[in-house]
Amino acid sequence: MPRVTRAHTVAHHLVQGGLTDLKLSEATQLKDRPGLYHEDGFSVRSYHAPDGTLLTVAGAYGPDWVMTRAEIRYRLEQPYIRYTVTDDAPELGDHELLVRWATGEELRARRQAAAARQAPLVALILRQEAEQAAEDAGQSTLF
Structure with missing residues (x-):
């Protein structure tokens, strides 16, 4: 209810x-x-x-x-x-x-859907941060 x-x-x-x-x-x-x-x-x-x-x-x-x-x-x-x-x-x-x-299930489903929508952006940001940290440490990525 x-x-x-x-x-x-x-x-x-x-x-x-x-x-x-x-x-x-x-x-x-x-x-x-x-x-x-x-x-x-x-x-x-x-x-x-x-x-x-x-x-x-x-x-x-x-x-x-x-x-x-x-x-x-x-x-x-x-x-x-x-x-x-x-x-x-x-x-x-x-x-x-x-x-x-x-309900709790509806709120969980919304959080999961938001996380799924944001996953590609989060992965891109993490990759860029890792590249920036490597550059700051004096290393460069090989491309």
């Missing part, structure tokens, strides 16, 4: 990430009209999962709501914030994302 995810905490993380909180009411959010707003931003509301857990829905609004939705996902899935963002709840609109706390 997922942990409770509070809307004000999610909103705080998004504002800290530079997104604008439009502070729309729940009734306004349920009208599902993301493109009507002149300013890109987000709004959050509570959502009760089928198992009764209180989760949060973050909706993207504005002329470029697709990009705002991507920014919401990116910000909330940072390792130090530890949320999982999905769009698989049946009542959600295209502009909305369901936010819940990430």
